[in-house]
Amino acid sequence: MNKVYDNKAWWLILPMLVLVAFSAIIPLMTVVNYSVQDVFDANTRFFTGTEWFAQMLNDPTLQAALLRQFAFSMTVLAIEVPLGIGIALIMPKKGWQASVVLILVTLPLLIPWNVVGSIWQIFTRGDIGLMGWGLRELGYGYNITRSTVDAWGTIILMDVWHWTPLIALLCYSGLRSIPEAYYQAARIDRASKWSVFRYIQLPKLTNVLVIGVLLRFMHSFMIYAEPFVLTGGGPGSSTTFLSQSLTTMAIGQQDLGPSAAFSLIYFLIILLVSWVFYTAIMNMQKEKQEEGI
Amino acid sequence: MEWMVWTVPTTIFFSTIAAMLAGMTMWEVVSPTVERKGFLPISTTRGDRLFIGLLSAGYIHLLVVGFTPLSIWLALGASVLWLLILMRWG
Numbered sequence: 001m002n003k004v005y006d007n008k009a010w011w012l013i014l015p016m017l018v019l020v021a022f023s024a025i026i027p028l029m030t031v032v033n034y035s036v037q038d039v040f041d042a043n044t045r046f047f048t049g050t051e052w053f054a055q056m057l058n059d060p061t062l063q064a065a066l067l068r069q070f071a072f073s074m075t076v077l078a079i080e081v082p083l084g085i086g087i088a089l090i091m092p093k094k095g096w097q098a099s100v101v102l103i104l105v106t107l108p109l110l111i112p113w114n115v116v117g118s119i120w121q122i123f124t125r126g127d128i129g130l131m132g133w134g135l136r137e138l139g140y141g142y143n144i145t146r147s148t149v150d151a152w153g154t155i156i157l158m159d160v161w162h163w164t165p166l167i168a169l170l171c172y173s174g175l176r177s178i179p180e181a182y183y184q185a186a187r188i189d190r191a192s193k194w195s196v197f198r199y200i201q202l203p204k205l206t207n208v209l210v211i212g213v214l215l216r217f218m219h220s221f222m223i224y225a226e227p228f229v230l231t232g233g234g235p236g237s238s239t240t241f242l243s244q245s246l247t248t249m250a251i252g253q254q255d256l257g258p259s260a261a262f263s264l265i266y267f268l269i270i271l272l273v274s275w276v277f278y279t280a281i282m283n284m285q286k287e288k289q290e291e292g293i
Numbered sequence: 294m295e296w297m298v299w300t301v302p303t304t305i306f307f308s309t310i311a312a313m314l315a316g317m318t319m320w321e322v323v324s325p326t327v328e329r330k331g332f333l334p335i336s337t338t339r340g341d342r343l344f345i346g347l348l349s350a351g352y353i354h355l356l357v358v359g360f361t362p363l364s365i366w367l368a369l370g371a372s373v374l375w376l377l378i379l380m381r382w383g
């Protein structure tokens with residue numbers, strides 16, 4: 001039982017660590033320093049302690065933005081994950097059709113965020129946009145600059161269009177890695193399509209789904225360019241998400257102290273949610289292995 | 294390092310975190326951790342428990358600072374106590 005582990009390979013991550021220190025750790029430390037001070041310039045700064053944190057936590061606009069952010073992230077996850085799995089299941093697995101479908105599915109992923117916003121902004125316009133014009137011709141008074149429901153629906157539709165392919169591609173690669181023998185065994189047992197999905201495909205997809213859900217949660221939780229270009233946060237502030245509130249505060253108003261405190265709260269929320277997702281899904285898997293399934 | 298606008302409290306904060314990480318590394322070398330299950334619903338290693346302790350400490354501080362008139366030192370005391378309980382029985 002006295003197994004000796006050789007941990008020397010850990011030194012290989014040293015260059016990465018240096019890189020991350022410069023790109024993330026040192027800036028994050030600076031943010032922490034800013035969050036407890038009122039900084040005017042290099043020489044004029046005052047220690048404020050926890051004041052910014054108290055102010056940010058009790059700010060009604062930020063609380064509303066946070067709730068909106070959670071509502072948005074949960075909605076897109078609830079739509080994109082099942083839809084992505086579904087698309088992956090019906091994608092052809094062999095021949096030229098497989099290549100064509102793969103390329104078609106991947107296309108939305110190649111478009112930069114602000115371009116996605118612009119595309120949809122034009123697409124939804126009532127005068128020249130196909131969707132806006134079409135809906136209006138059908139008798140629905142569609143207007144994303146005036147109706148909250150329209151704005152939300154369009155942003156969710158845009159996100160689903162842009163990011164479901166990611167889940168679909170991950171699931172597709174997960175499905176491809178299941179050996180044919182599993183399906184043969186299922187056929188011998190005359191398993192239904194549903195049982196094949198429930199007991200063979202879905203368990204094998206767990207790993208890629210963890211990555212998919214985590215990526216999609218983090219992406220959607222910091223969504224910025226798309227709603228900014230599409231609705232500018234409106235109508236009113238009904239589609240102003242957290243990152244946009246933060247940018248307005250930090251860049252627009254140069255309130256570095258409050259924005260630093262707010263960023264740290266934002267960071268803690270993302271850290272907690274990602275950790276809970278990761279632990280929950282990994283733990284489910286471990287229990288399954290212990291039961292011998 | 295002037296541009297990083299360091300203050301005494303943040304310096305102490307980051308030094309403590311760095312010392313904790315270094316200490317955990319030493320501890321791991323001297324006696325490697327064994328994954329076990331305590332009062333937490335999941336089985337954890339020593340490092341997992343430290344992470345959970347630090348993350349919850351962050352939330353304890355935010356709750357106290359944002360929504361109660363209590364002193365931040367009380368939050369710190371509660372967090373340290375919670376971290377110790379977690380490391381021993383979690």
